[in-house]
Amino acid sequence: MDQGAQTAAGNSPAAAAVDPLLDVDGVTLQYKTKEHLITATYRVGFKVYPADRFVLLGPSGCGKSTLLKGVAGYMRPVEGNMRLKGVDIKEPGPDRVMVFQEFDQLLPWKTVKQNITFALMNGGKCKTQSEADEIAMEYIKKVKLDRFEDTFPHMLSGGMKQRVAIARGMAMEPDILLMDEPFAALDALTRRQMQEELLQLWEDTHFTVLFVTHSIEEALIVGSRILVLSPHPGQVKAELNAHHLNHDNTADPNFRELQQKIHDMLFADRILEEELAAGQGDQ
Amino acid sequence: MSTTKTLAEPVIRPEFVNENITDAHTGDVAVQLSFIEKIWNINGVRKAVILLGLVGLWQGYTVGFDVEPLMFPSFVFSLKTLINDLFQGDLIWKVWFSIKVLIYGYGAGMAIAAVLVLWGTSSRLGGDFIAMATAMFNPLPSIAMLPLAMLWFGLGTSSLVFVLVHAVLWAVALNTHSGFKNVSTTLRMIGENYGLKGVPFVVKILVPAALPSIMTGMKVGWAFAWRTLIGAELVFGASSGSGGLGWYIFESSQNIETEGVFAGLFMVILIGITIENLLFRNIELRTVARWGMQR
Structure with a gap:
């Protein structure tokens, strides 16, 4: 039994009333490289509920992308x-x-x-081309790319490409949208704009999204609930609420406080690791 | 050692904000090129000038020095022979014969390559087979297979097709297979995400994503095939009374019609240029270049 996941799920007020959409229970993931068998996550558990903006947050090597x-x-x-859905x-x-x-x-x-x-x-999703065209145009308008519908991807900027990818994902109306650091390759200004647009899109339909990032700030802005993972291998460190935070209150004390709290959690690991390494060196 | 070095400090200057930025005058930034420069910048123009120069040299030499046409006919004489044989003689049918054989051989080679690559994509053993067979057969000139083909299939179209298949198959299979292998993991995952598997996955994701490599394979295959075909026709071009372009060159040489030899060579070059620069280039412009996968 994974105790971390159990208590986390127990804390959630929605847990009793609504069935979870996605239930990850005690999951260990491993992948092979040429020389090693790497354990990416070790007995990770979490539950995603409908309309969650669920963020997997952690430093590199915590297995969030693998998850x-x-x-x-x-x-x-x-x-x-x-x-x-069971x-x-x-x-x-x-x-x-x-x-x-x-x-x-x-x-x-x-x-x-x-x-x-x-x-x-x-x-x-669609049987006929005309039906697909109609839905496609609707979502192209949603991500503000009308006039670019007949453009080939190589003519678009990085931000526009990501918008198309998001529009494509949303047009499918999946049970859950999985986003793997979608804004990490963008410049800071575009990234902020895209985060705002994603939240606006969420306001429209309240879709469920599972979002991976290594940026604490992005997690707080985009996410409604944050799963903090520790590295080597990835294990659940905490599950926190961030539904009350967005771009408008990045300067508020509670935003700063939570940011610091997560930072300390992740940073404490690093100190611990260094101490362990030093301890092994002594023996 | 301890010579004190004075460090440069940044100079503090007053700040300023430009309140009204007007349209910049860029009139002088772009200067029109002269007419002659513009013409000279066209690729085709420069190449045409080189071509005209070569033709002029040829014509000038043969006419000016009164060279014996039996040894080296002038350009105009050779061109006249070409036009005459094309429209009055049966050269056009010989060209058609060669192209027909080429289409059979090229088509069969592509089809076998497609089956081979499908096998190579679906199993590791198939991939190993493609790699090994290509390594073995690539150094083997297709024309070297001709004697064997003649033993197996006799003197006829099937021998030529066999040799052509050998010329096309390995180049196309190897390039397509390595093109497939280089398709990014992201694109593969996208394909799987939308439920594509098996042959639809290959056709809808792998083939378009690997099209630059496939085009390379097809061009190399074409180059091998065309050269091989003309070579093979020189050895035996005539079957059941009709021969190809290579046979026409051979025949002209036997009859000591040097201008006919040149006319045949012109035709080989013309067809080669047409396919390489018009057909393949146009396919590339409409596909990989348009998609930004190749410049």
Whole structure:
């Protein structure tokens, strides 16, 4: 039994009334490199509820991206299980759409609109091309890219490419949108703008999103609930609420306080690790 | 050692804010190029000038020094022969014969390559097979397979097709296979995310994503095939009364019609340029260049 996950779920006020959308329970994920078998996460558990903006936060090496790939179905856990609406996740599917950090996630041979209709048609969302066109245009307008619908991805800026990827993900209306550091490759100004736009989009439909980041500030702004992971291997450190925080109160004391608290949690690990390393050196 | 060095300090200057930024005058920044410079900047113009120069040299030498046409016919004479044989003689049918054989061989080679690459993509053994077979057969000139083909299939179109398949197959299979391998993990994951598997995944994700490599393979395959075909036709071009372009060159040489040899060589070059620069270049402009995957 994973005690960390149990207490975290118990604290959530919604836990009793609503069924969780995504239930990750005691999941250990491992992947192989040429020489090593690496344990990315060790017995991680959390529950995502509908309309959550659930953030996986942690330093590099805490397995947060691996965890997201597990939920997406690209990896099977060696231990524990992951259920979406009570059904075991076995393989990738259009009910969980990924938005990646890389700009090359758009198909370069398709225009902005075709990238979205491609997803809608192949993902089984639309039967006819005209239906797909209509939905695609609706979401292109939502991310403010009308006039660019017939442009090929290589003509777009990084921010615009990410907008297309988000529009494509949202157009699929998946049970859960999986975002793997989607704004990490953007410049600071564009990143802030994209965070605001994402929150505005969320206001419209209250979709469920699982968001990976290594930025504490981004986690607080974007997230409604934050899972803090410690590295090597990734384990649950804490689960915190951030639904009351956004861009407007970054200067407030409670924003700063929570930021400092998470920083200390992650930083304490590093000190501990250094002490352990020093201790081993002595023996 | 301890010579004190005076460190430079930043000079503190007064601040200023520019309240009304007007439109910049950029009129003088872009200067029009002269007419001659513009013309000279066109790629085709410069190449045409070189071509005209070469032709002029040829014509000037053969006419000016009164060279025996049996040894080295003038450019104009060779061109006249080409036009005459094309429209009055049967050269056009010989060209068609060669192109027909080429299409059979190229098509069959591509089809076999597609099957091979599908196998190579779906299993590691298949991938190893492609790598090994290519390493083995690539150094082997297709024309060296001709004697074997003649033993197996006799003197006919099937021998030529066999040799052409060998010329096309390995270049296309190797380039396509390595192109597939280089398709980014992100694009693969996107394809899987939207539920694509098996052949639809290959057709809708891998093929377009690897199109630059596939095009390279097709161009290399074409180059091998065209050269091989003309070479093979020189050895035996005539089957059941009709021969190809290579046969026309060989025949002209046998009849000591040097201008005919040149006319045949012109035709080989013309077809080569047409396919390479018009067909393949246009496909590239419409696909990989348009998608920003290649310049």
